[in-house]
Amino acid sequence: MSEQSLLRLSIAVTAALAAFGIIVGLLSGSFAIVFDGFYSLADAFMTLLALLVSKLIATSAEPTAKGKLIDRFSLGFWHLEPMVLGLNGTLLMGAAIFAFISAVGSLMAGGRAIDFGPAIIFAVVTMVIAFAMWLFCRRANRELKSGFIALDSQAWAMSAALASALVIAFALGHFIQGTELEWLGPYIDPGVLAIICVVILPAPFSNVRQAVADILLVTPVDLKRHVDAVAEDIVERHGFLSYRAYVARVGRGKQIELFFIAPSDWPARHLSEWDAIRDEIGDAIGDEGPDRWLTIVFTSDPEWAD
Structure with a gap:
């Protein structure tokens, strides 16, 4: 599978999961799921942008490439790649910071009650799909060696880890209902969201740092x-x-x-x-x-x- 085909597949799956997550999150009252959907939606948009840049780079590299755009950028479109990667990492870090602040505020306000049934179903479905996409993208990129696919693979790995944490947390919340620990239920959703944000926040940082180095033409x-x-x-x-x-x-x-x-x-x-x-x-x-x-x-x- 080519880089562009793999990016198209990733965009379609990510967009579907994002829509599914936002709907389930709103119905169940889980801001952690809503954040997961929003995070996936932002990732899908940036992957679409990466696909466009990938097509430009591939087109300009062809010996017979012609056109007004090629004439305007006679040195190629390589410089767009670190810009997209840097923007992607910055947006994902910004979303994680915002969600963390929201989670802390919810914890201080007494937590948030949610319906754990739909939440568990969403988390399991997302975990399975994200893990499968991570393995598929990682294996395909052994030959492609694409920075875009590497970043996309990392995003799927983070989604799989996030969904796994949600499965454990929501299952725990479901089982403590009707017990003496039921008072912890409202704190599970914002608590898990805060932990997830802290865990995933450093992940895009290395990509942003490398993108900035490329933009500044730092000698490798x-x-x-x-x-x-x-x-x-x-x-x-x-x-x-x-x-x-x-x-x-x-x-x-x-x-x-x-x-x-x-x-x-x-x-x-x-x-x-x-x-x-x-x-x-x-x-x-x-x-x-x-x-x-x-x-x-x-x-x-x-x-x-x-």
């Missing part, structure tokens, strides 16, 4: 180290004086610029010879494909490289 250490090793080997074997390497990762795209400083008294060479060195460098760097932007320049003037 591992990629820079690899490019430096390749460039140093080329300098030593071909007799260049030095090199300059500029590396950035923008979403799934790797942008690499290499400048090799040659002695000014070198004899002239055929263009095919320079191209052969470029091919050698490209093969050594690896990851050739539509997501690698590699520029290699040979010059005898260091000012062109600085």
Whole structure:
């Protein structure tokens, strides 16, 4: 299954669960379920946005890509990916913070009575579907290696964990009815919601941090180290004086610029010879494909490289 097909499936399932959750949450009086539905709805919207960006990236990477939009963005659409991932993580963190504040307020006001029957049914259905989608997306992304699918898989994992917590909490609330612990019932829904918010809040943070690093073009250490090793080997074997390497990762795209400083008294060479060195460098760097932007320049003037 392709990245776009998997995202479409995820959007459809997420939207259906979100609508189901909001309806059941309102009928049962559970704000935890309403939050789960709202969280899923926000995730579905962001996944739809991710799908659009994915289509743009795939279209622009085609050799025959033409059109006004392609002409306007001749460097591609990689830069949109970290923007979407960062926005997604920020919205999910914001929703969790808001829900946590609401849960604490409800606990201080004496809790909230809910109908545990429909709540348990919803939690079980959501847990099973979310767990299945997490496994499916995770397995598919072993080949796709997509940042969007990885984030979506993480969202399904969080949904499965959230639903599992709801199943346990609502089952507990159902069984204590009619017992001396029944007074705890109104506190279960806001208490579980507060705990869930605390647990899921840090999850999108790593995605937001990576997205900000990509937007700011922070040089990835591992990629820079690899490019430096390749460039140093080329300098030593071909007799260049030095090199300059500029590396950035923008979403799934790797942008690499290499400048090799040659002695000014070198004899002239055929263009095919320079191209052969470029091919050698490209093969050594690896990851050739539509997501690698590699520029290699040979010059005898260091000012062109600085």
